[in-house]
Amino acid sequence: MTSYHALVAGRSYRFGHLVDVLAKASPRRSGDELAGCAAETDAERAAAQGVLADIDLTTFLSTPVVPYETDEVTRLILDTHDAQAFAPVAHLTVGGLRDHLLEVAALPDAGRRLSALAPGLTPEMVAAVSKLMSNGDLVSLARATDVTAAFRSTVGLPGRLATRLQPNHPTDDPRGVAAATLDGLLLGAGDAVIGINPATDSPRAAADLLHLLDDVRLRYDIPTQSCVLAHVTTTIELMEKGAPVDLVFQSVAGTEAANKGFGVDLAVLGEAHQAALALDRGTVGTQCMYFETGQGSALSADAHLGVDGRPVDQQTLEVRAYAVARAFDPLLVNTVVGFIGPEYLYDGKQIIRAGLEDNACGSLLGLPMGVDVCYTNHAEADADDMSTLLTLLAAAGVGFVITVPGADDLMLGYQSLSFHDVLQVRQTLGLRPAPEFEAWLERVGLMDDGRVPRLDAGSSQLRALVAGR
Structure with missing residues (x-):
């Protein structure tokens, strides 16, 4: 099982699974603290976000956060994933996807481009990239989409x-x-x-x-x-x-x-x-x-x-x-x-x-x-x-x-x-x-x-x- 490591301000942080990285990279919220999966400090959150930014998007296709064998939502996500729509961003990391999305959001045909990409993104990819975005980034990205x-x-x-x-x-x-x-x-x-x-x-x-x-x-x-x-x-x-x-x-x-x-x-x-x-x-x-x-x-x-x-x-x-x-x-x-x-x-x-x-x-x-x-x-x-x-x-x-x-x-x-x-x-x-x-x-x-x-x-x-x- 892959584990992840980061060094922040001279302190080493270890995350045992992709699930842990996603949780600890999340902006602070009481539900994650109640569940016992939240980052304990802002430094740990920053470390997790740094690790998350470097994870390849393809990792989310091979590493489900909820087991495929026991969860029909996971099976739905992976079995309906559109590899052709994913292909233009398949080489990117989560951080690279963030940069790509915000660049596309500034283009005149952003809505068309983002609509074409949507079937190629899994929810876990989308959740991951949002954890690296500011509130302003989220506003800009949502405004650029075209969904009716x-x-x-x-x-x-x-x-x-x-x-x-x-x-x-x-x-x-x-x-x-x-x-x-x-x-x-x-x-x-x-x-x-x-x-x-x-x-x-x-x-x-x-x-x-x-x-x-x-x-x-x-x-x-x-x-x-x-x-x-x-x-x-x-x-x-x-x-x-x-x-x-x-x-x-x-x-x-x-x-x-x-x-x-x-x-x-x-x-x-x-x-x-x-x-x-x-x-x-x-x-x-x-x-x-x-x-x-x-x-x-x-x-x-x-x-x-x-x-x-x-x-x-x-x-x-x-x-x-x-x-x-x-x-x-x-x-x-x-x-x-x-x-x-x-x-x-x-x-x-x-x-x-x-x-x-x-x-x-x-x-x-x-x-x-x-x-x-x-x-x-x-x-x-x-x-x-x-x-x-x-x-x-x-x-x-x-x-x-x-x-x-x-x-x-x-x-x-x-x-x-x-x-x-x-x-x-x-x-x-x-x-x-x-x-x-x-x-x-x-x-x-x-x-x-x-x-x-x-x-x-x-x-x-x-x-x-x-x-x-």
Whole structure:
């Protein structure tokens, strides 16, 4: 087994496996400290980053971080690796790939070049190179990618920032859901999806919510998609019964064991994907899957161990989850970056870094990335941290973010972004909603020349939505 050595400030450091190098090269975060795999000092972190920079990219093809024999995510990654797409960078080290990516990001045709490269990169390569990048590097790289996806609206076009309108309610009350939906629509939110986290696991409740959202969409001819974020097996059952399912949702993670903890595997995701495709409900595209991820999910399920039982750092496992998502051609993928709690991302600094990593890594792998810019109330973070992350992500070209009334999700008990937050950053940075949704906003009088006008200028028909519910 290969071990790695480095000398920093007269002190020798030894790393027993590639897994250890990746973990100790990661920027500091509480989850890795909890798992016992983090660098103990900044000097050790610098040593690991120096070692990582000199590792050949081909090493990641011959040295899995989670065993091939026991993990279907590893098998997916290696069995679908595109050697032809990899060939232009196959001679590089991780440090060389960093330099190459940032050089490409500065070129006029960066999007095309990075899209061509994406199938040749494994998640571990991408996670590794991100550990050598500054926050500014991550912004530049993500902005240079070109990833779009479409169903009834198109997400990811340059100069656009879409939103998930999240009208959660503690009891799934239809009037509460309708009121939150109206609030978001009046402020130009909902072009990525109108998506509800149901308060219960009841298939009947999920079906009722699906019919509610579909009724609203059809009544006001809104070019967006709806989703009730039930378990994938529940959604399969609902599709079989004829419920109006647009997008199939599922949380996924970067190891087979963690996905088993979510009650899924690749086979059931494939079954759901095929069932949703067969419904053929899209108008401008066919991408019909919605995946959610988050740094720390594998560790929280005690499913984070790799080769020889070594703990794998949470960011590498997060990027492995993107391989699962990529296999099913999704419309939306988002990281709930601060949702799992301070045990995994302790404060605003760690949350900001993780959000930029996740957006850049997912985009580089060819995924239509979004971020739930969020934190729990026991984290050392506040709304100003979230405003900073939102602005950086918008500059980085993130495909979509999640928005809730007043930035406070009363059902899930965490802080996210408000509809006003996205309205502000769109206007500040000159960003627009998805084109199909923007045309609808203009048609119903909610937008004028790219700007949302006074609320009293909104459509009277839309204002009747709550009364109708």
